[in-house]
Amino acid sequence: xxxxxxxxxxxxxxxxxxxNWDPITRIVGSLGIYTKIDFANKEVAECYSTSSIFRxxxxxxxxxxxxxxxFITSRxxxxxxxxxxxxAMYAQNMAFGIRPPNMAEWxxxxxxxxxxMFDHNIFQDNLVGVDFCEQMVxxxxxxxxxxxxxxxxxxxxxxxxxxxxxxxxxxxxFTGEFxxxxxxxxxxxxxxxxxxxxxxxHPSTLYPGGVGTVPTVQLFTDYLVRLMRYVEFMxxxxxxxxxxxxxxxxxxxxxxxxxxxxxxxGCWGSFNDPYACDYKYENMxxxxxxxxxxxxxxxxxxxxxxxxxxINLGIRILLGSSYYDDWQNxxxxxxxxxxxxxxxxxxxxxQTTVPRPQKRDFNGNYTWVMSPRWYxxxxxxxxxxxxxxxxxxPIARFWATALAGKVDIGYVKATGHSVKIYLPxxxxxxxxxxxxxxxxxxxxxxxxxxxxxxxxxxxxxxLYFCEQALKELHAxxxxxxxxxxxxxxxxxCGFHEAVRGVLSHHVVIRxxxxxxxxxxxxxxxxxxxxxxxxxxxxxxxxxxxTPIFEENGxxxxxxxxxxxxxxxxxxxxxxxxxMYLGNGKVLETNHSPMFGMMK
Amino acid sequence: MPKPIKEIxxxxxxxxxGCDGDTIAITAATQPSLEDILMGGIPGIPKVNFHNPFLxxxxxxxxxxxxxxxxxxxxxxxxxxIEGSIPNEEIKSEGYWAAFGTNSDTGQxxxxxxxxxxxxxxxxxxxxxxxxxxxxxxxxxxGNPTGAMGLADYLGWAWKSKAGIPIVCVPGCPVQPDxxxxxxxxxxxxxxxxxxxxxxxxxxxxxxxxxxTVHEGCDRGGYYEQAEFDEQYGSRKCIVKLGCWGPVxxxxxxxRGWMGGIGGCPNVGGICIGCTMPGFPDKFMPFMNQPPxxxxxxxxxxxxxxxxxxxxxxxxxxxxxxxSWRKPGPELTSGYSE
Ligand code: SF4
Ligand code: SF4
Numbered sequence: 001x002x003x004x005x006x007x008x009x010x011x012x013x014x015x016x017x018x019x020n021w022d023p024i025t026r027i028v029g030s031l032g033i034y035t036k037i038d039f040a041n042k043e044v045a046e047c048y049s050t051s052s053i054f055r056x057x058x059x060x061x062x063x064x065x066x067x068x069x070x071f072i073t074s075r076x077x078x079x080x081x082x083x084x085x086x087x088a089m090y091a092q093n094m095a096f097g098i099r100p101p102n103m104a105e106w107x108x109x110x111x112x113x114x115x116x117m118f119d120h121n122i123f124q125d126n127l128v129g130v131d132f133c134e135q136m137v138x139x140x141x142x143x144x145x146x147x148x149x150x151x152x153x154x155x156x157x158x159x160x161x162x163x164x165x166x167x168x169x170x171x172x173x174f175t176g177e178f179x180x181x182x183x184x185x186x187x188x189x190x191x192x193x194x195x196x197x198x199x200x201x202h203p204s205t206l207y208p209g210g211v212g213t214v215p216t217v218q219l220f221t222d223y224l225v226r227l228m229r230y231v232e233f234m235x236x237x238x239x240x241x242x243x244x245x246x247x248x249x250x251x252x253x254x255x256x257x258x259x260x261x262x263x264x265x266g267c268w269g270s271f272n273d274p275y276a277c278d279y280k281y282e283n284m285x286x287x288x289x290x291x292x293x294x295x296x297x298x299x300x301x302x303x304x305x306x307x308x309x310x311i312n313l314g315i316r317i318l319l320g321s322s323y324y325d326d327w328q329n330x331x332x333x334x335x336x337x338x339x340x341x342x343x344x345x346x347x348x349x350x351q352t353t354v355p356r357p358q359k360r361d362f363n364g365n366y367t368w369v370m371s372p373r374w375y376x377x378x379x380x381x382x383x384x385x386x387x388x389x390x391x392x393x394p395i396a397r398f399w400a401t402a403l404a405g406k407v408d409i410g411y412v413k414a415t416g417h418s419v420k421i422y423l424p425x426x427x428x429x430x431x432x433x434x435x436x437x438x439x440x441x442x443x444x445x446x447x448x449x450x451x452x453x454x455x456x457x458x459x460x461x462x463l464y465f466c467e468q469a470l471k472e473l474h475a476x477x478x479x480x481x482x483x484x485x486x487x488x489x490x491x492x493c494g495f496h497e498a499v500r501g502v503l504s505h506h507v508v509i510r511x512x513x514x515x516x517x518x519x520x521x522x523x524x525x526x527x528x529x530x531x532x533x534x535x536x537x538x539x540x541x542x543x544x545x546t547p548i549f550e551e552n553g554x555x556x557x558x559x560x561x562x563x564x565x566x567x568x569x570x571x572x573x574x575x576x577x578x579m580y581l582g583n584g585k586v587l588e589t590n591h592s593p594m595f596g597m598m599k
Numbered sequence: 600m601p602k603p604i605k606e607i608x609x610x611x612x613x614x615x616x617g618c619d620g621d622t623i624a625i626t627a628a629t630q631p632s633l634e635d636i637l638m639g640g641i642p643g644i645p646k647v648n649f650h651n652p653f654l655x656x657x658x659x660x661x662x663x664x665x666x667x668x669x670x671x672x673x674x675x676x677x678x679x680x681i682e683g684s685i686p687n688e689e690i691k692s693e694g695y696w697a698a699f700g701t702n703s704d705t706g707q708x709x710x711x712x713x714x715x716x717x718x719x720x721x722x723x724x725x726x727x728x729x730x731x732x733x734x735x736x737x738x739x740x741x742g743n744p745t746g747a748m749g750l751a752d753y754l755g756w757a758w759k760s761k762a763g764i765p766i767v768c769v770p771g772c773p774v775q776p777d778x779x780x781x782x783x784x785x786x787x788x789x790x791x792x793x794x795x796x797x798x799x800x801x802x803x804x805x806x807x808x809x810x811x812t813v814h815e816g817c818d819r820g821g822y823y824e825q826a827e828f829d830e831q832y833g834s835r836k837c838i839v840k841l842g843c844w845g846p847v848x849x850x851x852x853x854x855r856g857w858m859g860g861i862g863g864c865p866n867v868g869g870i871c872i873g874c875t876m877p878g879f880p881d882k883f884m885p886f887m888n889q890p891p892x893x894x895x896x897x898x899x900x901x902x903x904x905x906x907x908x909x910x911x912x913x914x915x916x917x918x919x920x921x922x923s924w925r926k927p928g929p930e931l932t933s934g935y936s937e
Contacts, residue, residue, distance in 0.1 A: 021659030022701050022708075025652040028619045032701070032708075053683075053697045055616045059935060060742040065885035071872060072880070075737040078620025078773060104833075122626065130656060173656055174637060183626065183634070187858065190627050194862025199852075200627065201620050202772060204862075204869025205832075207887070212832035212841075212868030222861070323694060354937055355744055357694025360707055480833030563658060 012040040017554050022050075024563070026127040027571040028079045031527065034362060035543065035562065039554055044562060047536075047543035049527050050360065050367040054323070058353040061517040066092060066486055066509050067208060073505065073519055074202040077572060081201040082115055082193070083498035084505070084519060090272075091505040092208035093279040095492030098484040103477055104210030105274035106469035109292070110223060111196030111203070112271065112496075113465060116458035117230055118189035118200075119499040120394070120451050124241075125171065125182035128448060128567050131560060132244060133171035133179075140550045140560040144251045151247060155239035164247045167240060178240075185233055192226045195219055210481035215473055220466055227462050232426035234456040238434055241452040245445045252549045259444030259565030261542040262300065265396035266374060266388035266525065268311060268504060269295030270497035271461060281338040281493070284308045292407055292461055293497060294414070296400025297374060297388065301438075303403040304376065308495055309339065311374075315504065315520070316346040316385060318371040321364065321529035327352035333508045333516050334491055344375070348506040348518035349491065369524050371531035385531065389538035390501020390522045391447045392570035394454035397497055398436050411460035421456045424463070444542075444568035451570070488512050498522050500570040526569045539566055601762070604645045604790040608677040609783075610669055610718065611651035611728075614699035614711045615683020616738040616747050620773035621729035622653045622682060627858050628776035631784055644787035651680075663700040669718060676723035676762075678786065681715065684731040684738045685753040687746025688712050690931045696745045712753070719754060724764045724786055727751070728779060733768035733803070734877040735925040741881050744935045748925040749877075751803060764789075764796070768803040771850070772874035776858050778808050778851070802877055802919055804849070812915075813845035813864065813871045816854025833868060842870040842887045847915045850875040878918040 017039060022032030036046040061072060070088035074081035086108060093100065130136060138145045148165040161167045161178075170178035190200045196213055198204030205212040213219070248255050269291040276290035288295050288308035295311060297304045305311065319326055327345075334349040336342055343349055360366050373385035390396045398419050401407055405416035413420045421434040436453040439446040472478075487509060494505040501522030508516040528537035536544065546565050552558060613619050625633060635641050637649055650665045657664075668674050686696035688710055698708030719725055727750040730736035739747035751758070751766050759765050769782050782805050788794035798806045814820060822828070822837040829836040839846065845853060845865050853871070856863045864871045873883040880886075892914060924932040 020701065023614070023652055023659065023662070023699060025655040025658050025662050028623070028653065053614065053616060054745065055738045055747075056744040056935075059744050060738075060740050060933075062742060065887075067887045068885050071886050072737060072740075075618055075620075075772065078618035079623045081618060081620060126626075126654070135656070173654070174634060180634060183632075187627055187629060191859055191861045194857045194867075198862050198864060198867050198869040199857045200862070201618075201623055202874075204864040204872075205867060207832055210832060212838065212870070214833060214835055214868050357691045357696065359693050478833070479831075481831055483831070558658070 014038050014045065015040055016045055019557065019559065021559060021563070024566060024571065026130060027567060028077070031571050033539070033543065033562065033566060037548070039548070042548040044543050044546045044548070047540045048362050048366060049529065049537060049539045054355055054357070054368045056353070056355065058351070058518050061514050064514050066095065066507065066512070066514050069505075069507060069514065069517060070206055070208070076519060076521065077498070078201055079119055079572060080115065080499045082111065082197055082203045083496060083503055084521070085203050085206050086112055087494040087496040087503045087505045087519070089206055089208055090279065090494030090496060091492040091507050093492070094281060094494065095490040095507055095509055096208055096484040096486060098209050098482045099278050100210035100482050101477065101479040102274040103215050103469065103472045104480045105272055105277070106465050106472065107196050107211050107213050107215065107480065108206070109271045109465045110462055110469065111193055113458045113462035114189055114192035114196065116499055117455055117462070118186050118193060120455045121182055121189060122186040123570055124448070124451050124455070126179060126186070129171040129179065130173055131564050131567060132168060133173065133176060134165065134168040135172050136560065137168055140552060140558050141252075143551060147251050148247065153243045155243050159236040159240040159243075161240065164243060167244050185230065188226045189230060192223050195223050207481060209484050213480060215469065215478050215480060217473065220470055220473065224466055227459060227466065228426055231423050231459050231463070232429055234423060234459055235426070235429045235432050238452055238456055241449060245449050248445060254547060255445065255549065256441050256443050257547050258549070258561050259447070259542045259546060259568050260441050261389070261538060263298060263442045264386055264388050265298040265391060265399050265442065266502045267293065267296050267390070267396040267400040268495040268497055268502040269293055269308065270397065288495070289406060292409065293397045294401045294404040294406050295495065296404055297376070298396070298399045298403065299376070299378070299386065303400065306400070306404050309337070309341070311495070312493060312504075313337065313341055313343065313347070314375045315348060316344060316373045316375050317348060317351050318346065318373055318385065318531040320371045320531035322367050322370045323356050323358055323365050324370060325354040325356050327354070348504065348520055349508060349516065351516070351518050367529045369528045371528040371537060372520055372525050373531060383533075383535065385533060385535065387531070387535050387538055387541065389526050389569065391442060392451060392568060393497060393499055393501040393522065394450035395442065395447045396501055397454060398450050399438060402436070402438055409461070409464045411464050412457055419457065421453065421460050423456065423460060444565045447568035486512055500572050501525065521572070523572045527571060539569060539571070542569070601792070603792045604676055604723070606646040606648070607723065607787070607790055608648045608665070608669070608674050609650060609680060610666055610677050611680040611682065612699060612711060612714055613652055613682045614697055615681055615732055616686055616697055616745060617683025617729065617731045619653060619682070621779065622651055624773045624776045625779050628780040629859060630777040631780050633780070636780070636784065636787070641784065643791055643793050644784070645790055647787065660700070666700070666714065666718065669721060672721060677721070678724045678726060679718050679722040680726045680728050681732045681750050682728045683711070684735045684747035685712060685715065685750060687748065687927060687931065689927065689929045690746045715753065720761065722760055723762045723790065724760050724767060725750070726767045726769065726782070726786070728769055729774045730770040730772040730874055730879055733770040734879070734921050736772055737880055739925050741922065741924070741934050743933045746931045746933065748927065749921065752921070752925050753927060756803070765799055766803050767797060767799065767805070770804060770875040772879065775852055775855065777855070782808070808851055809849045809875065811849065811851060813848045813850045813853040816851060817845055818853070818866045838865055838868065838870055840889050842872070842889060844873045844883055844890050845871040847890070847911050847918055848873045848876055849915070873918060876918045877921045881922050882918050
């Protein structure tokens with residue numbers, strides 16, 4: 001197996017400038033990125049990512065009632081809390097040995113689909129989009145702005161913007177027309193969410209065993225009419241982003257290197273199929289493979305597994321540069337999984353979290369994020385603890401789903417090398433078929449592009465779920481909840497795709513109470529620091545050696561290429577990090593550039 | 600009467616122990632929306648400059664600069680919004696629980712608490728957004744390692760801004776979108792002299808939003824009255840037996856819904872877990888148990904109206920109090936031990 005070399009040796013002698021961005025804005029939570037930039041060679045030489053908050057979920061959940069887990073863990077994240085609640089509910093279902101009625105699963109799938117539609121939409125066009133807006137491009141690459149004004153948008157007839165510059169203007173914060181439209185879209189998609197799960201972002205109607213939502217004709221009608229508005233919106237949004245992203249490759253040759261890293265992607269699967277999923281660990285491989293987003297690990301473009309049991313057993317939590325005590329010598333909670341496979345001491349089921357606040361030291365410990373890795377034997381000589389990333393979610397979901405070639409529900413189809421999305425006729429636009437094709441790189445632009453396509457994918461899946469739910473309703477199957485008893489001793493795990501990527505919850509129940517609980521959301525996977533083997537985390541890796549295309553020198557440097565690289569992962573720091581890039585202190589000369597109004 | 604304010608900055612710190620859910624919530628608001636306020640869409644309010652990391656154009660130090668300038672008295676007047684619970688940084692010898700930006704002299708993170716200490720005395724008004732910031736919330740539950748508390752615990756319940764405004768608490772986990780934006784709008788009207796001092800209850804909540812119980816606004820109240828109680832989630836009847844605390848919780852979500860009148864809690868089949876209350880979450884857990892006392896109140900509902908009312912007041916008083924460990928000082932009493 002090969003590792004891609006992303007940059008050649010520097011051509012000019014290195015002069016490294018310390019730069020930090022702390023906090024990185026337009027993401028959820030506090031993340032700092034700390035880099036050393038080589039302006040002569042126009043690249044980032046070193047990058048550290050650091051997180052600035054610690055809350056202690058795994059600690060205060062101990063001893064609590066296991067039925068409360070989904071209410072509590074929802075509060076881990078303010079933009080995708082429902083993904084946590086859902087994942088916790090999956091883990092509860094396994095631990096309690098229950099299977100919710102079909103109707104409940106369709107309702108949850110509809111809620112989660114709405115979450116993807118909302119969250120990717122607001123992030124892409126109100127946060128990431130600003131990095132591509134007129135104001136930003138003018139300030140960072142005036143040359144690119146000139147070209148954008150002269151470049152006709154190839155899909156102008158689909159989205160209505162004549163030139164690439166027109167798209168960029170429409171993305172200006174608040175004054176841009178498309179920016180305001182997407183803000184509005186983020187609202188009706190959240191209404192769709194609230195129809196199914198009660199409240200955004202911490203749901204009120206999810207429970208172990210099902211939902212409290214009352215399935216009625218009105219419920220699904222209210223959802224469907226909003227969904228069709230979104231479907232129509234997608235017919236404009238996908239071509240708009242294709243035009244914008246393709247333009248960057250064209251205007252800045254070499255832009256594919258921005259945020260590029262080795263193809264090491266993880267997806268834990270999303271949207272359970274109620275006909276297949278019985279929440280039994282023993283059958284997890286079978287029902288995992290029936291999910292409407294296929295779980296999988298992709299290494300160097302090859303699909304290594306789609307088996308959730310493999311995925312589960314491979315998870316390792318390494319310390320490295322984070323503020324915690326080790327638990328290598330603490331007692332084990334789970335020795336063997338229900339199939340008899342050994343469970344590692346460094347697996348989340350066996351983790352013990354002991355925080356140790358300390359001074360931040362970039363040569364030692366510098367963050368509150370631990371380093372999750374996925375253990376894989378691979379070829380002799382390969383690294384065994386893979387620093388998988390999620391690419392912000394969609395790119396990994398598509399890559400795994402496309403290669404696995406299992407999903408085929410009419411509205412979406414995985415072909416083995418691509419994913420097809422079919423959107424029916426809407427009020428103003430004819431039917432459309434989009435195809436997400438496996439890209440050449442795992443880089444910033446392709447992460448962003450996949451996000452747009454996944455919005456369409458989620459909408460297409462929702463059309464299917466809506467039909468299935470209505471079928472159940474028409475057949476009179478309106479039960480939404482299965483009764484249960486909390487066992488004295490049990491273990492459970494839940495796998496899901498949070499909006500930004502892999503999500504797992506692991507619970508151990510003893511004497512009817514939570515004895516251990518460890519959620520692993522996407523951001524720890526993406527934003528983690530160097531581990532004990534010195535392997536940098538994915539952000540660090542992707543930013544390091546990112547070439548600099550920005551036209552500004554150190555004194556006016558905005559770090560736009562770094563920001564595009566980092567934001568392509570859709571950082572969400574409540575679950576993890578804080579990135580840090582200095583205020584322009586030059587290490588080797590006395591030249592002292594400044595940032596805007598900083599002293 | 601102070602001079603009407605013509606222009607005001609809103610400095611929003613999300614770096615408490617939170618989830619950013621309240622910031623996300625306000626992007627959902629439509630009554631009024633963020634655009635309404637920021638683009639001059641409402642008459643009678645000042646020009647508003649908004650600084651929230653989630654929606655900021657600026658980045659890193661450029662963004663922090665607004666906060667630095669405000670702390671130095673160069674931005675005047677401003678409203679400080681705090682989101683997330685306030686950790687207790689006194690209970691450990693070094694490091695940080697929550698931080699925002701970096702101190703250029705030491706290279707160490709600037710703690711959120713230090714920002715509050717520097718900014719609160721200069722603010723025209725201080726608003727706590729969401730239950731974490733108001734009363735501690737989830738991150739302040741029993742067994743927590745950070746000593747988390749609410750802003751009023753940290754600054755003092757009697758604290759007043761230099762304009763004489765108490766801390767304004769808009770609880771909710773997360774905050775109901777329009778509840779927050781409506782409160783903000785009220786303050787903006789107050790700043791131009793178009794509204795009197797904002798009316799707050801003893802837990803510092805706007806009275807017009809939090810004066811009623813969930814139950815008083817719940818559209819399942821008819822079933823409660825007929826003593827028709829669900830034993831299974833997913834039907835239309837009253838869910839008090841399944842864990843709804845609506846009868847004693849002060850919140851308007853049962854009536855207002857979550858956004859655009861859609862969603863909510865008991866009105867759409869979700870038990871009320873008391874997320875707006877100072878006693879949240881500890882006094883409501885385990886959430887899925889029937890609230891103590893509600894059995895009596897539900898059986899007796901038709902005959903014992905008065906007695907129940909008194910009983911409820913009693914429970915409500917206790918739920919309106921935070922657990923004792925949410926307080927500043929060098930000692931952690933949440934029950935956490937390594
Ligand atoms: S569901 Fe809750 S708030 Fe609604 S009537 Fe019943 S007890 Fe009251
Ligand atoms: S009804 Fe209860 S759970 Fe729902 S928002 Fe209000 S206080 Fe929170």
